[in-house]
Amino acid sequence: MNKYLLVVLAVAIIFGCGKNPLTTTLGGSSGLETADNITVNTTWTAAGGPYVISKSIVIKQGVTLTIEPGVTIGFNPDCVIYVDGTIIANGNLSNKIYFKNESSSLPYLSYDSIVLSAQATNCSFSYCEVNMNIYNVAKPATRYFIRGNSDGAGIVLFDHNKLSYTMLYAENSSNLNISNCTLSHSSIGNWSYGSPASYVLTNILLTNGGLSFTGSGVISISNSALENSYSCISTSGTATISVLNCNIIYTGIVGSSYAFIASSSNQTATGNWWGTTNTATIDSKIFDKNDDGTKGTVNYSGYLSSAVTGITGCGW
Numbered sequence: 001m002n003k004y005l006l007v008v009l010a011v012a013i014i015f016g017c018g019k020n021p022l023t024t025t026l027g028g029s030s031g032l033e034t035a036d037n038i039t040v041n042t043t044w045t046a047a048g049g050p051y052v053i054s055k056s057i058v059i060k061q062g063v064t065l066t067i068e069p070g071v072t073i074g075f076n077p078d079c080v081i082y083v084d085g086t087i088i089a090n091g092n093l094s095n096k097i098y099f100k101n102e103s104s105s106l107p108y109l110s111y112d113s114i115v116l117s118a119q120a121t122n123c124s125f126s127y128c129e130v131n132m133n134i135y136n137v138a139k140p141a142t143r144y145f146i147r148g149n150s151d152g153a154g155i156v157l158f159d160h161n162k163l164s165y166t167m168l169y170a171e172n173s174s175n176l177n178i179s180n181c182t183l184s185h186s187s188i189g190n191w192s193y194g195s196p197a198s199y200v201l202t203n204i205l206l207t208n209g210g211l212s213f214t215g216s217g218v219i220s221i222s223n224s225a226l227e228n229s230y231s232c233i234s235t236s237g238t239a240t241i242s243v244l245n246c247n248i249i250y251t252g253i254v255g256s257s258y259a260f261i262a263s264s265s266n267q268t269a270t271g272n273w274w275g276t277t278n279t280a281t282i283d284s285k286i287f288d289k290n291d292d293g294t295k296g297t298v299n300y301s302g303y304l305s306s307a308v309t310g311i312t313g314c315g316w
Contacts, residue, residue, distance in 0.1 A: 037058040044068065051074070052073075053074065057082065067088065071089075075100070081115070086120065086121055096128060114144075125146075131164040166186050167187045176199050189210075190214065204226070205225050208229070210226075210230055216237060217239040228249075229250075229251045229252035237264065241267050243267075245308055247307050250285045254285060258285055258287040260285070267299065273305075277303065
């Protein structure tokens with residue numbers, strides 16, 4: 001299965017890119033048009049916003065865009081923030097940072113919002129609320145919030161955020177550390193056919209979404225709750241996953257999808273709650289070597305007898 005089909009299966013989106021200038025909207029009225037790229041350290045303030053990205057922008061290498069607490073940023077169709085430098089969007093419990101989709105017009109040429117290049121460094125997002133739903137269509141569509149591109153990107157810290165109708169994706173040597181986050185109708189994943197992408201996920205509360213990893217990614221998931229009517233965890237290629245102390249609850253029809261779909265590598269999923277202690281039922285929710293000889297085996301030994309508690313997600 002190729003990487004594009006995996007993404008369609010996960011959330012039915014496509015992506016592309018283009019680079020143009022940026023226009024900001026201040027307080028709901030048209031603001032001044034800036035240069036194509038951010039070439040000096042820049043701060044977006046709550047007093048200066050809200051900001052609408054109406055044409056794409058590049059944050060140049062060595063330059064930082066800081067987004068202050070209380071800022072709202074909207075993305076028009078096909079408008080992207082490309083990061084060759086650093087983007088820091090750290091809100092707080094009292095003043096979140098809001099990212100949203102601005103238009104219901106389809107189709108989009110690009111479903112990206114923020115793209116991190118191989119030069120991107122020290123990017124961080126905390127206390128952000130993200131809703132990238134493309135409204136007023138028969139079936140809600142989504143767009144990426146963050147995508148580490150095929151060149152790879154440095155470690156991205158993602159903590160205490162709430163996401164709806166969006167995706168976090170990394171390619172090749174991109175790295176994401178995601179903790180204390182709540183996701184609804186959203187997905188986290190990678191495709192990696194060069195240097196492996198690396199993910200560390202901790203205290204994730206995910207409903208009606210999934211985790212999809214392919215290629216040679218290395219993923220660690222702990223102390224998280226994954227509930228979905230499609231696959232909770234899907235792997236392919238040689239991607240390897242370690243899952244520990246999680247609630248993995250598949251709510252769909254067994255056979256149409258599964259709680260865990262293995263790649264060709266053996267997977268470790270010990271010490272988790274599967275919604276039952278009946279091993280036949282757990283087996284029926286896992287698609288691995290027992291179902292397809294090309295797959296690895298999912299080791300779910302040491303399964304828990306009750307749900308893991310204390311999983312809070314973002315906590316707000």
